[in-house]
Amino acid sequence: xxxxxxxxxxxxxxxxxxxxxxxxxxxxxxxxxxxxxxxxxxxxxxxxxxxxxxxxxxxxxxxxxxxxxxxxxxxxxxxxxxxxxxxxxxxxxxxxxxxxxxxxxxxxxxxxxxxxxxxxxxxxxxxx
Numbered sequence: 001x002x003x004x005x006x007x008x009x010x011x012x013x014x015x016x017x018x019x020x021x022x023x024x025x026x027x028x029x030x031x032x033x034x035x036x037x038x039x040x041x042x043x044x045x046x047x048x049x050x051x052x053x054x055x056x057x058x059x060x061x062x063x064x065x066x067x068x069x070x071x072x073x074x075x076x077x078x079x080x081x082x083x084x085x086x087x088x089x090x091x092x093x094x095x096x097x098x099x100x101x102x103x104x105x106x107x108x109x110x111x112x113x114x115x116x117x118x119x120x121x122x123x124x125x126x127x128x
Contacts, residue, residue: 004120008065008074011113012058015081019058023051034102057081072124079117086110 021029026047027038038044057077064074089107092099 004071004075004124005065007116007120008061008071008078011078012061012065014109015054016058019051019054022054023048034100072121075117075121075124079114079121082110082114082117086114 021033026044030036030038030047038047060070060077061074064070064072064077086107089099089103089110093107098104
């Protein structure tokens with residue numbers, strides 16, 4: 001297995017549990033993990049939509065890991081995913097203040113993930 005495929009699958013292993021935590025049963029899981037109370041159907045809908053986006057992204061990453069024809073677009077998707085979520089967290093820190101430590105750990109993982117994905121993209125484009 002090449003580095004690109006490994007990192008795509010590694011990301012699936014990390015992101016899929018978060019997706020399921022957000023959307024599988026948000027009224028029970030989110031208060032336990034993040035101290036977020038789901039107070040109405042609209043909020044549950046938002047978290048389930050996020051779960052759907054995360055799972056759809058995971059499908060593309062798996063396709064990229066298994067099929068070389070999808071690999072570069074999967075890596076770009078991974079880079080955009082990590083970078084976008086990380087940028088949103090940074091904006092929230094600036095506007096809202098520091099979150100709990102778990103979200104800082106997520107931010108560190110997102111920064112590292114985006115950097116690794118970008119390096120892999122560069123290597124893939126040079127070899128093509």
